[in-house]
Amino acid sequence: MPRPRKDEPSKLEPILEIAQRLIQQRGYNGFSFREVASEVGCTSASIHYHFPTKGDLARAVAARYREAFASRLNDLSAVPETSERLYGFARLFLETLENDRRLCLCGILASESESLPPEVLAEAEAFFAETEAWLSKTLGDARPAKSFLAAMEGALLVARARNRPREIDEVAAHLVPLITT
């Protein structure tokens, strides 16, 4: 079929959204062009038009995710209480799991780091650096920042496998008081 008419929306955004969800659910090695195309309602060739390779698509998805997450962190920065900012941070991870059983996009990409195109891995690394920097700033200390990020990534991973989303809350409820004192 042809180029879309002016009143019809482009398929670029749907491609990014669906690719993101599939990567968060099944990982880079677990999603395919054909699967994205099937859900978007186009052909895999159309996706190749926008993103020549699978790495290009995943990099674009990761960059978009990174920006959206940074925006959420920026909103959280306005919360005055340190512990409330941390609980808000934990809530981002819980919301992710409750939204179609997704993982943190960069968490699941990190689990595939040995078989990832370098440009995709670089996006995940940038996400961790930025997120850890935000936590360091919000806590005024780098050491608990690293621990809390690791704990949230791990809690999300384990909570999904066990189908127990509340474990994320339990970990946060346990660690936040220890970290903020």
Place this chain on the structure above:
Amino acid sequence: MPRPRKDEPSKLEPILEIAQRLIQQRGYNGFSFREVASEVGCTSASIHYHFPTKGDLARAVAARYREAFASRLNDLSAVPETSERLYGFARLFLETLENDRRLCLCGILASESESLPPEVLAEAEAFFAETEAWLSKTLGDARPAKSFLAAMEGALLVARARNRPREIDEVAAHLVPLITT
């Protein structure tokens, strides 16, 4: 070729060892029968003889991993100081990463939980339950057990993606004093 002579070793153990390493490095969706066969020095059909399906192979690898890990935990139980037992626990994760950049087998399987044969996921769940139970026993409290397990799984994940194994030590050094007091 024929069945190996009695003095020749069976290929069952090499298959399990190499499959385990490949899963720890690249995940369930990231390894193939052909790759295992190539490294073992046999054909993929031979692996199918021992393990009819990919899920059978992964389940066997996970069960073996779970037993070996439980044995390490049992050794650790002899350490008298609580904090030293926790550092020993953290060392298991650091050793895993330093051994060919592997992840915790059940950690990487958990990251693929949405696309895993049920019997494989069940092994990963059993691993988390057992490991958390050991931590609860060694700490006398379930809440820090959950947090510490999540932190170690997450730290291993992030540390490998960043190629910075020492982050595991840093997280342990930060959390152990908070948890044991």
Place this chain on the structure above:
DNA sequence: ATTAATTTACCTATCGATCGGTAAATTAAT
């Protein structure tokens, strides 16, 4: 007429899985 966005139709590579076959080891009967 040109350009942008998409489809159709295809390619090669690899996937997990299955086939028939075979030599060595084992077991059971004589």
Place this chain on the structure above:
DNA sequence: ATTAATTTACCGATCGATAGGTAAATTAAT
């Protein structure tokens, strides 16, 4: 002690499905 029957542990070839990727044609807007 031989031997016949069976099992174990493999191999080479191949299956249908699916992977990522590409070239050419088509259509819509400018």
